[in-house]
Amino acid sequence: MPAATPEVRTIDESEVADWSRALNTGFLRPPKPHPEAVAERAARFDLTRTRGAFDEGRCVATFRSVPQLLTAVGGAPVRADAVTNVTVSPTHRRRGLLSRMMAADLAEARERGDVVATLIASEYPIYGRYGFGPAAALADWEVDVARAGLDPRWRGPACGGRIDLVDGPDVLKLGPELHDRFRARQHGAIDRDERWWRLATGQETVPGEPWTEPFHAVYRSAAGEVEGLLTYRADDVWGDAKQPLNTATVDDLIAVTPAAERALWHYVCSIDWITRIRTGHRATDDLLPLLLPNPRAARAVTRSDWLWVRILDVVRALEARTYATAGTLVLEIVDAAGRADAAAVGVPPSPSGHWGRAGGSRYRLEAGPDGASCTPTTEAPALTLGAGELAALWLGEESPVRLAALDRLVEHRPGAATTADLLFRTARRPWCPDLF
The missing domain is CATH 3.40.630.30 (Gcn5-related N-acetyltransferase (GNAT))
Incomplete structure (x- = not known):
């Protein structure tokens, strides 16, 4: 008889101890949580943003998000969905539990109007498939x-x-x-x-x-x-x-x-x-x-990657930052992760074929040192790149010229990567001093 699919949902106060045990298991800590830590989490956590996967009543995966403000290039704070406490117990790996929890959380983040999602990745290969990209190294x-x-x-x-x-x-x-x-x-x-x-x-x-x-x-x-x-x-x-x-x-x-x-x-x-x-x-x-x-x-x-960012609203993200010089660029953002997220939570595609605000669309960016205007467009793109690559460019961590050399960005118009490099370049590298 095939095993039942684990249930993924938010938790209630009575399940914080079991959730904490699963969290400790995932991070290879002694499994039994400290009673005072359980009580503190039950009082402090927003349980509407705290998820678990349950198999026959036992928590086998954990996920939580919290509100955050992230500083964009130029100093403007943007609303972020900060993802943390992500684990899957070793008995339940490769069953799509993280994908289901992530999809539900990011869908809610978009509904709240969050501009980006953030996380600190414990392992490099995990989060690129969800549209995150390494955006601030340390x-x-x-x-x-x-x-x-x-x-x-x-x-x-x-x-x-x-x-x-x-x-x-x-x-x-x-x-x-x-x-x-x-x-x-x-x-x-x-x-x-x-x-x-x-x-x-x-x-x-x-x-x-x-x-x-x-x-x-x-x-x-x-x-x-x-x-x-x-x-x-x-x-x-x-x-x-x-x-x-x-x-x-x-x-x-x-x-x-x-x-x-x-x-x-x-x-x-x-x-x-x-x-x-x-x-x-x-x-x-x-x-x-x-x-x-x-x-x-x-x-x-x-020397390593640290802060990872996933753009949830391309227009607001690109308009939130300033740019090194004036210029215009049409960007095509290929966001397979965004389409998968939407499908996982039952969101139908828009009439234009796009999924949500960041789902494989083209945007015309008119930018300069004093700000930017970004609008959806049907114009031919100068550059095509993934959502993770966009996050790295947005915060100033990566160069479009380097991404093109790595085949992680497609240049449709000669010189477009150089134009983008001049636009997105920052005098200093991004830096996130904190763990969350």
């Missing part, structure tokens, strides 16, 4: 302080600013406003809610997980304005000859001016007993290596 560096060439007698910023150590309650008061200023400048950044700050400062802890208080430092300009925040931890390692071999690991470093960024990196590299710095997740074009007199002292230890 890099981690390890700095050998002794080889960096910095002045060991450094006494503080030479620019007139100052660095002060602060405590968690100070960060809780100063951090949110500083971060809002930071993310308005950094495309790829996402918003941080009050709970994020409470967890980062120890005002709230995750049930069942130990809390170790970090160090916090702020940079204030000569005018007294907070322009940067650093959070770091240090280990306690000594060599056989009683020489310090301590590592400082940066949890968070955000700055709204180059002076603040330079000063905070110089500060953490100047702390007595610290011989090595682990930078945490930074942008791939982070200034840190070149801030050091000897950039070779910063060894890249990680």
Whole structure:
């Protein structure tokens, strides 16, 4: 007798413990969830956006989404459907459970009017088939302080600013406003809610997980304005000859001016007993290596994809960002994932044959430094590309010329990829410092 197809649906409060067990199983954690964590999730989660797959009453797959604001190129925040807590138990892989949960969630996101969907991919090959593309990479560096060439007698910023150590309650008061200023400048950044700050400062802890208080430092300009925040931890390692071999690991470093960024990196590299710095997740074009007199002292230890984006509304997404130069381009977006999503939840095709707002259509983009106009069109396309490739271009992570060379973009008009490269290019790479 064939096995019954697992039921995919949202969960209720009584199922949070079973859902949490499936989540832990998928992430290879001890299966039994902490009772306080279950209670906290039941109180905090939006259960209308928390899905599970159930086989004979047991949860065997998990999926959740939360509202998010993502900064587009130029600083405008766009509404995002942030996908998280995605697992499928090893007994139920390759049965389409993730596809069913994803389709239902993205259909609801479109109905809400979300412009994009986002996620952090645990594995690279999974999410391209749903129209997501890697849109903001990251890099981690390890700095050998002794080889960096910095002045060991450094006494503080030479620019007139100052660095002060602060405590968690100070960060809780100063951090949110500083971060809002930071993310308005950094495309790829996402918003941080009050709970994020409470967890980062120890005002709230995750049930069942130990809390170790970090160090916090702020940079204030000569005018007294907070322009940067650093959070770091240090280990306690000594060599056989009683020489310090301590590592400082940066949890968070955000700055709204180059002076603040330079000063905070110089500060953490100047702390007595610290011989090595682990930078945490930074942008791939982070200034840190070149801030050091000897950039070779910063060894890249990680470079990888990080934030993935799926465009849900092509018109609003392309109109939300600014562009490096003025130009006009007709784009054909091939979105097989969008058609599959729509079919999976029973949405019929439109009379024009398109599926939803981002379902294999052509768009005329008239763009410039002050904004853009994007309208559906029947004109012949200059470029054809997939939804995932569009996401990478939209946030400034990838070059159309590179995508054409990789056969991931089709150029119908000679020079169109170069035109697109000039339009979509950004002075700095996108960066998302946060996990969600």
